Amino acid sequence: MSVKKIAIVGNPNVGKSVLFNILTKQYVNVSNYPGTTVEVSRGKMSINGIEYEVIDTPGMYSFLSITEEEKVARRILFNEKPDIVIHVVDAKNLERMLSLTLQLIEAELPVMLVLNIMDEAQKNGVIIDARILEKELKVPVVEAVSIIGKGIKELKDRIEAYGNRL
Ligand SMILES: Nc1nc2c(ncn2[C@@H]2O[C@H](COP(=O)(O)OP(=O)(O)O)[C@@H](O)[C@H]2O)c(=O)[nH]1
Ligand SMILES: [Mg+2]
Structure with missing residues (x-):
């Protein structure tokens, strides 16, 4: 069985690389696209004996792909056909970031949404009901505080469950 591929995508500064590092630990390779x-950066992760290649994609705001980074991110999504696309958003600015989630879903990519930086969102009084969001979007939604590893166990469980449908 081939290794499943996971691409981590999202705006710059939402915690993609922090999440990537937690998931992949030491098995990382960095190269020019x-x-x-x-x-x-590409790394390996295994969940209950199943191996995944994880790709930390350059930040992107939309599919319009104006910058070279955005073009690379788009090429990874459409040429490498990841089995799972983890869209990481900053929960403080969820509304602003959901348009990319919708673009990814409309492009029929296998999306999971990670509401990261929940610690700051809560401090700012932002209230998000992940279960309602999940019903509306019809994709898995996981809350996380990546810098302290919160939500990572649930994310891995949801990745495994998602993988079982592939
Ligand atoms: N408070 C808080 N900060 C976070 C969290 N995750 C990442 N960060 C911080 O957000 C900044 C951007 O993270 P980074 O992984 O480089 O973002 P990237 O550009 O999406 O790869 C860094 O200063 C991180 O320490 C989180 O869950 N909570
Ligand atoms: Mg990064």
Whole structure:
């Protein structure tokens, strides 16, 4: 069985790399995306004996792909056809970030949504009901505080469950 591929996508500064590092730990390789100067990190993770390749994609705001980083992120999504696309958002600015979630879903990519930086969102009084969001979007939604590893266990469980449908 081939290794399943997971791409982590989202705006810059939402915690993609922190999440990537928690998931992949030491097995990481950093290289320029072919034909570009954009660095892409790839790592390995295993959940209950199932191996995954995890890709930390450059930040993107939308599919319009204006910057070289966004073009690389788009190419990873459409050329490498990941089995799971984890869209990481900053929960403080959820509304602003959901348009990319919708674009990813409309493109029929296998999306999971991670509401990261929940600690600051809660401090700011932002109230999010992940279960309602999940029903509306019809994709798995996981709350996380990546810097302290909160939500990672649930994320891995949901990745495994998602993988079982593939
Ligand atoms: N408070 C808080 N900060 C976070 C969390 N996750 C990431 N950060 C911080 O957000 C900043 C951007 O993280 P990074 O992983 O580099 O974002 P990326 O650009 O999406 O890869 C860093 O300063 C992180 O320490 C979180 O859950 N809570
Ligand atoms: Mg990063």
